[in-house]
Amino acid sequence: MIIVNGLISYKRHIYGIDMSFRDASSLEELQQKNNSSSGPDDITSAEFLQLRYTDVPGRFLAKYVFSGNKSLREYFKSGVGLDGSSVRGFATIDESDLLLVPDRSTLRRLPLPDFNVATVIADVYRGFGRGRLPRDPRHVSQCVEERLAYDGLACQVGPEVECFIFDDMVFSGGHEAKIVSVEDEGQSKYPLRRKGGYDAPPFQDSLMEFRFEVADMLEKYYSIEVTNLNHEVASSGQIEINFLHDTLTKAADNVQVYKDVVRNVAKKHNKVANFMPKPIFDESDRRAGDNGSGMHVSVSLWTKSHAAKDSNNHRNIFYDPSDEYAEFSQAGRYFIGGLLDHAASLACLVAPTVNSYYRMVPGFEAPVYAAWSRGNRSAIIRVPVNERGSSGSKRIEFRAPDPSANPYLAFSAVVSAGLDGIKKKTDPGDPINENIYKMTDDQRRSLGIKPLPGSLQDSIAALESDLGYLKSCFSDELLETYLSLKEKEVEEAGDCSKERQFRMYYDV
Structure with a gap:
């Protein structure tokens, strides 16, 4: 155990780019494991690479590179440059050169039918060989x-992770701030009562197939094993989809991927996925409204x-x-x-x-x-x-x-x-x-x-x-x-x- 930059380092190379810290599986093994049904194209020869990383408040950001004549292996060796001053909490403008280094154990194929795109979660390093960025949230969990x-x-x-799937959120352009859901009174022939959505029967549950689609995508493309997928207590489209427990960093990775998949499936169906803790509330009385999302x-x-x-x-x-x-x-x-x-x-x-x-x-x-x-x-x-x-x-x-x-x-x-x-x-x-x-x-x-x-x-x-x-x-x-x-x-x-x-x- 040593002290580096004010932090306790429990592994000698925790601040260096030490690929042994990551999963040792080869890219070919990952391709076979996670993309066996994706056709003959090798994921390591994808045309585009999406690199995901998380800023300090928790937003799951994405950078893209075009492989061109390069192999993905080159990006895994050298990393991809990042302007840290444009990312909340990462760096000031005078120390902004950072590096995204892919964690190859997270390599997956994106479910995009028209493009060959690989996605990977990256760790953030300071440029010029100065080691890990202490403000990288993923570094903390590691x-x-x-x-x-x-x-x-x-x-x-x-x-x-609980959330809401709304049909719309209106909060600009001079309109009253409001939520629109097909499960509410006036929007459905079988509306759900406030606090009455837990395990709603299918004739009232507007999101049964939505949850199935999210679960299928998590399993098929991201190897996240889903367990329960319920309508939750609140009306207006509250859901919860659970997945198996995992190690600390992988569990956090799974939350970020899950939220991303839910949002993209909602967008596909012209809906809005919302992860606010309490979107349905009364400004004058906090004891009014409906259950929030935990x-x-x-x-x-x-x-x-x-x-x-x-x-x-x-x-x-x-x-x-x-x-x-x-x-x-x-x-x-x-x-x-x-x-x-x-x-x-x-x-x-x-x-x-x-x-x-x-x-x-x-x-x-x-x-x-x-x-x-x-x-x-x-x-x-x-x-x-x-x-x-x-x-x-x-x-x-x-x-x-x-x-x-x-x-x-x-x-x-x-x-x-x-x-x-x-x-x-x-x-x-x-x-x-x-x-x-x-x-x-x-x-x-x-x-x-x-x-x-x-x-x-x-x-x-x-x-x-x-x-x-x-x-x-x-x-x-x-x-x-x-x-x-x-x-x-x-x-x-x-x-x-x-x-x-x-x-x-x-x-x-």
């Missing part, structure tokens, strides 16, 4: 994984054998069959203790928009209070107890994140807070086994239950005063940049009107 590996651990992350994050920690790749050598350290309450270990309780201890500052990273705090109000299944329990959705953390005697499924579910978060930063912060709890043996207190929303303020205070920040400004202040647990993998310059961007966001929100929030977050 660093957390290296930190875990240094301690003989690995984590599995399972995000559940991104609940399940996390489990596993021992990682360096001697064998066999999964039988891995053990879920959250599982304890002797625990009567939830078959949950003491290490898991300490992990929860860390999350509760840092809940206020975590909010700035997992619920990072002005609109996020319109979602986090009582009565809409969104978390408001820092507490834990088993199977209790009024707590910010729950330990699912669907199965008994299942070490493989034992995990915590952190319910504060929403889909406006940058998944690389959000997942990394959650794991870092939990590891801090394990390190310090932070006691999470007793589990709360009743509806916290229905308690009085005095009851909550007597149980030590604290509320989460009530606004983005409050969560910014909390993060500014509680940064220590992040410092091993979040560089000072990244944290300073992130906080500066969030302060600017609060200023831009102004009166927080619906039209202003739609304008700021319709494409978040």
Whole structure:
């Protein structure tokens, strides 16, 4: 373990362009694995290459190059230049020369019938051989994984991303800001009631085939294995499509790809995919409206054998069959203790928009209070107890994140807070086994239950005063940049009107 540029480096070449850090599969192996049904053309000879990367706020950007007489291998060796001053949070104009280096394990074929296009997720480096860009969000998640590996651990992350599929969002040109959905009254012969959309029957579910199409594309083109695909609680077209848990960075990659696929399928059908935490709200009463969209994050920690790749050598350290309450270990309780201890500052990273705090109000299944329990959705953390005697499924579910978060930063912060709890043996207190929303303020205070920040400004202040647990993998310059961007966001929100929030977050 060494210190480089203020960060702990758990692998000697973590700041160099070390291709051993990536998946060692050859391009030919990836072509066979992921493009066996795409015809005779080798993906490595694609005419165009799309490079995807994520800016600091979390937007999934795309750069394109034309291969011409080059082989894709040349781009994988040399990278592609990037103007970092044009990317939010990356670089100032006087240090703008950056490099996108493709992660070949993410190489896929784009589903475009008329063009031969390969797509890949890239890591961001500073130009002139100066190593990784500390502000690259993907670098943060990779660093957390290296930190875990240094301690003989690995984590599995399972995000559940909710969103809305609208027919239109109107918020400019002098019109009243509004949402149009075929599932609403006046638009459908079988409208869905507010908060009445969960597992809607097919005659009311306008998005059944839409979800099937997204799931098929995720499986066929991106090797993302879909599990559940439901109509969610809210009316107006709220959906949730879940996929299998994965390692931290791959889980974040999957969220970015998933959001991109949903948006493109919506565009194809002349609809609008919206990942705002709370698009359906009343400006004068936050308790009105319909359910918002969350991104609940399940996390489990596993021992990682360096001697064998066999999964039988891995053990879920959250599982304890002797625990009567939830078959949950003491290490898991300490992990929860860390999350509760840092809940206020975590909010700035997992619920990072002005609109996020319109979602986090009582009565809409969104978390408001820092507490834990088993199977209790009024707590910010729950330990699912669907199965008994299942070490493989034992995990915590952190319910504060929403889909406006940058998944690389959000997942990394959650794991870092939990590891801090394990390190310090932070006691999470007793589990709360009743509806916290229905308690009085005095009851909550007597149980030590604290509320989460009530606004983005409050969560910014909390993060500014509680940064220590992040410092091993979040560089000072990244944290300073992130906080500066969030302060600017609060200023831009102004009166927080619906039209202003739609304008700021319709494409978040």
